[in-house]
Amino acid sequence: EVQVLESGGALVQPGGSLRLSCAASGFTFSSYAMNWVRQAPGKGLEWVSTISGSGDSTYYADSVKGRFTISRDNSKNTLYLQMNSLRAEDTALYYCAKPLAGAWRFDYWGQGTLVTVSS
Amino acid sequence: QSALTQPASVSGSPGQSITISCIGTSSDVGGYNYVSWYQQHPGKAPKLIIYDVSNRPSGVSNRFSGSKSGNTASLTISGLQAEDEADYYCSSYTSSDTLAFGGGTKLTVL
DSSP, X not given: OOEEEEEOOOEEOTTOOXXXXXXXXXXXXXXXXXXXXXXXXXXXXXXXXXXXXXXXXXXXXXXXXXXXXXXXXXXXXXXXXXXXXOOGGGOEEEEEEEESSSSSOEEEEOOOEEEXXXX | OOOBXXXXXXXXXXXXXXXXXEEOOTTTTTTOSOEEEEEEOTTSOXXXXXXXXXXXXXXXXXXXXXXXXXTEEXXXXXXXXXXXXXXXXXXXXXXXXXXXXXXXXXXXXX
């Protein structure tokens, strides 16, 4: 059974840092690009970042470029999101998502991990 | 990066059909067949219901269908049921190697 489980969300002060993790199981992790999507409280979905299966290619939304870094450890079947210079507008539920074969459409989502940026 | 444009809300009675539009540009919806639709119930993770414009993942009801004309994609739900009441989001790959989501549409089943 495919599962993705996020962790690492917390309350952090503006300007602070946080690293999210996503543990994956039930599929050949290294064969899939992996993704982070966030949802601010009461708001819509916002794509954050994507990383290729090998980790060689990364993609970011303009809103996080230069502040967030996506990475993966295929030996541990784990996806990461390093978040630096956090802002109040980064407050959201962060989802890890596995794509259907290929990319850019997500057939498995975790339950999300909540990041709150506030002083 | 601009979000795709969806109506904020739509409604319909049980048994009726409704259509939700998703308006983009030639750099996203109009330029690629990587349009997807997601259903999200309150407090739950999104669920993929349509991918690549008009394909349904295994297990998704055939009451859900997708189409595209020019820069506008559409999701049609036929034979509305109470459990269809949810938020619906479209997404599209873009020419900037990013993914754009629509703002979401709240479907109310009257």
